[in-house]
Amino acid sequence: MKPWYHSIKVTATAALLLLAANSANAQDSWIIKESPASVEITADKLEAAIGAAGATVFARIDHAAGAKSIDAELEDMTLVVFGNPKIGTPIMQAEPRAGLDLPIRVLIWEDQGQTKIGYLDPDALQERYSIEGADQSFMTMKGALEKLTNAATQ
Template sequence: MALHRQLKFAATAAAALLLATTLSTRAEDGWIIKSSSASVEQTADKLVAAVEKAGAKVFARVDHAAGAGSIDAELADMTLVMFGNPKIGTPILQAAPQAGLDLPNRVLIWDEAGQTRIGYLDPAKLKARHKVSGADQAFDVMAGALGKLTDAASQ
């Protein structure tokens, strides 16, 4: 009987650990957050390369830490990369022009206590935020692309 309780406890603990791990990669505010073993700059470089290789366009790369430095303030390394593909974004913008506030896609890469993080808004959250009806295929493709691109950048 004691072995049964130990196994049940172990299974419960494993399930709790799995749930905690899953939740840490998907923040409650709709962001999907991953860790990278590379620096912020290297991770941003890898993201830009993956985006360009995929045929999308990088519209901007914003170095927030450099901006803070310009006013003699300190900020941990933080870079925003904005990119998109009109084949994916246009159907969304046709269905809900206000989604242009969140498009092109933005991926934030930052240093969090020595650990590089890479995060982006879950396309499902974007769809819900702007009450987009239709463009389901575009959102599915966007979700897959963001997942693959950020995976490539975080490795």
Template structure:
């Protein structure tokens, strides 16, 4: 299920969440932890904007991953660390929560990863499918 602004544009996948931004972020971080992965950071970009006296739609970036999966990718292609750990952007689009991330194939092509290494990043697809399930 993809759609909306930026959907599949430049290798970005966007899915619609039935939950508000905060609920989607809480569900995502819970799912990541329950699957034995690590949440490295949750950055509330809208809150940071407010602290600077600026307005920004609800926008939260979640950085997470599994070092056992990501380390071989970074060992083979050091510049992949620019995109790892994996990132999911949860954001509000006029009342609709969207979940956006780089497609594993996009990252694979960007860093010339073989199928085995690209597969180590592919878990983000079923994770986000489960995230947006009702």
């Protein structure tokens, strides 16, 4: 019999992969920046900025390591999942389905030798679910993502 926490780990991993795939379909709603540093250093800077801002990093997923585990190759790619209940809770109170896209996810990847960092524009999230009544949270989210990703690319 497998320990109970194994089921939670497998379920959480599957959920995160589903969430990542959901956002990838909205490429035209992405905000993408370039970073002069490697994927790993950019992710480290993002995590440090998130912590300094008082938010919580829930997961850091190394997609390239996952590919390597099955003897496949993938350019460096890391997904950072983080959030702050003060921002996300009002959004999910207004529309519970937004919980599929929260907490926030930022993808950092290597593209032909250039490190990129990207995320779904919060305006697209608000539009996707026709959310009303959480405008302040979306404004705060948009400002936080801009600030945090700028810190990661410095």
